[in-house]
Amino acid sequence: MSSAGRSRIMVTGVGGAPGFDLAVSLLKRGIDVIGLDADPLAPGLLIPGIIPRVTTSADSPGYPGELLGLCGELRPVALFSTVEHELPALIRMRHDLAGLGVRTWLPDVGGARACLDKAAFCAALVRDGLPVPRTWLPHEIAQVPDGVPLVVKPRYGWGSKGVYFCTERRQAAVLCELAPDPVIQERVPGREFTADCLAGRDGRASLILRWRLLVKGGLSVVSATFGDEEAAGLVRRVLAAIGAAGPCCVQGIIRDDGLRPRVPARRSGPRPPRSAGHRGTVGRAGRQAPGQACPPRHDRGRRRPGL
Ligand SMILES: Nc1ncnc2c1ncn2[C@@H]1O[C@H](COP(=O)(O)OP(=O)(O)O)[C@@H](O)[C@H]1O
Numbered sequence: 001m002s003s004a005g006r007s008r009i010m011v012t013g014v015g016g017a018p019g020f021d022l023a024v025s026l027l028k029r030g031i032d033v034i035g036l037d038a039d040p041l042a043p044g045l046l047i048p049g050i051i052p053r054v055t056t057s058a059d060s061p062g063y064p065g066e067l068l069g070l071c072g073e074l075r076p077v078a079l080f081s082t083v084e085h086e087l088p089a090l091i092r093m094r095h096d097l098a099g100l101g102v103r104t105w106l107p108d109v110g111g112a113r114a115c116l117d118k119a120a121f122c123a124a125l126v127r128d129g130l131p132v133p134r135t136w137l138p139h140e141i142a143q144v145p146d147g148v149p150l151v152v153k154p155r156y157g158w159g160s161k162g163v164y165f166c167t168e169r170r171q172a173a174v175l176c177e178l179a180p181d182p183v184i185q186e187r188v189p190g191r192e193f194t195a196d197c198l199a200g201r202d203g204r205a206s207l208i209l210r211w212r213l214l215v216k217g218g219l220s221v222v223s224a225t226f227g228d229e230e231a232a233g234l235v236r237r238v239l240a241a242i243g244a245a246g247p248c249c250v251q252g253i254i255r256d257d258g259l260r261p262r263v264p265a266r267r268s269g270p271r272p273p274r275s276a277g278h279r280g281t282v283g284r285a286g287r288q289a290p291g292q293a294c295p296p297r298h299d300r301g302r303r304r305p306g307l
Pocket residue numbers: 133151153157158159160161163185186187188189192218251253265266267
């Protein structure tokens with residue numbers, strides 16, 4: 001809580017669009033925002049009114065001490081992470097954060113692993129009988145059928161970096177030499193969407209679907225909301241399968257050929273809801289974390305297609 005008695009929330013990753021948008025949304029709602037980023041040039045550090053802080057990256061040994069020090073100094077009532085690679089460190093710190101009065105809304109270790117590890121994500125979906133592109137590790141390459149369009153990408157990758165497409169198993173074998181720690185995946189033809197989600201602790205979720213119309217650096221910078229009960233139902237089952245908690249996103253593909261099932265192609269990460277079609281969600285996330293006064297109302301909020 002700030003000295004003026006206003007809620008104060010810490011948002012990580014304000015250099016990326018999800019963190020930037022979340023910080024702006026919270027500020028607009030009269031909430032004080034501490035914006036963190038490991039990059040001193042992160043644009044979100046310059047948002048008017050934000051309390052900016054540059055941190056070391058989450059994988060550095062000094063990160064936990066530094067973050068706890070900032071929380072002790074600035075006393076946020078909650079922390080929202082928008083960087084999936086921070087999740088393991090934050091999960092390890094959740095009790096220390098709680099001790100400082102900082103609420104978090106994080107998945108458990110298994111849920112975080114599904115966010116970070118594409119092989120683990122696929123395994124979790126297969127376990128729950130959910131549709132996911134067939135996925136192989138390099139040592140399983142002999143099982144990859146020939147004549148099937150393929151994707152080779154880093155198992156722990158993000159932002160669409162190091163993603164290669166090919167059509168033959170022998171090409172995939174070469175591409176596995178290029179991508180760090182790769183997975184090989186069947187390439188699914190279709191239209192990509194993102195589901196911005198707020199996953200409650202009770203297994204329920206608010207979500208909004210957006211077509212990914214223009215993608216830059218792995219993020220959809222132009223999108224249009226749409227309604228599709230079947231896709232929404234599938235996304236909810238994905239959230240349950242991976243144990244998602246709090247704000248996150250799921251990416252998927254609706255196949256060109258219209259064949260069922262629809263295919264989620266990507267894991268969920270801690271990307272806060274940012275879609276214009278779901279105005280209630282960021283506000284609810286902001287209110288939820290500080291007070292825990294009431295469970296999220298997933299039946300509330302304005303959802304409009306075509307935005
Ligand atoms: N199995 C697939 N079928 C079709 N396109 C894919 C597939 N896997 C990845 N892609 C394409 O590559 C992009 C990045 O892949 P993704 O799995 O989302 O990795 P990242 O975690 O780096 O964002 C996707 O947005 C999509 O355009």
